[in-house]
Amino acid sequence: DGGITQSPKYLFRKEGQNVTLSCEQNLNHDAMYWYRQDPGQGLRLIYYSQIVNDFQKGDIAEGYSVSREKKESFPLTVTSAQKNPTAFYLCASSIPYLAEQFFGPGTRLTVL
């Protein structure tokens, strides 16, 4: 089955620790995205990548980092510089320059 997978589903982190969220897709999409979702709010773009080895900051990139070494994978690292990292993180992918985005199931990150 084609789709987007995110792991883990739940993640707990102590303050001051970096943590990496995984996102993998087998849809052969070139573009991938990371969004943050807070309760009662819409999705806010963290980073996006339109092609391997290239990525761009979204609206709320501070405290986050990404890499795009493979077409299928777009991991997100939440660093200790992110002041309020507790949130639901969603990964998406699309064919570049076509707007339909397909979302993964999400990772819920909680900072203890």
Place this chain on the structure above:
Amino acid sequence: GENVEQHPSTLSVQEGDSAVIKCTYSDSASNYFPWYKQELGKGPQLIIDIRSNVGEKKDQRIAVTLNKTAKHFSLHITETQPEDSAVYFCAAAQYNNNDMRFGAGTRLTVKP
């Protein structure tokens, strides 16, 4: 940049009634308007979309209308069922780029 506003934030209807969710956008260059349904703890799923060259699109019990002049679009769900209960997000984008902006979401509850 684009700004999308969505109303209402919560909506409760009786099973069998219709539900309408409205969104406005600010950027006249936006030409693609998807609607996503998000169930608890899951990623958003595309349920219907419309492009600016049409005014209405229907898929069984779901329809979307677009008024380009007024810059607003609406989701209509007829004959609602309890399984329609979820959070619904509208979004606006330009079809030739990847910058999609989301509304804050509407929590729809269908009472049996």
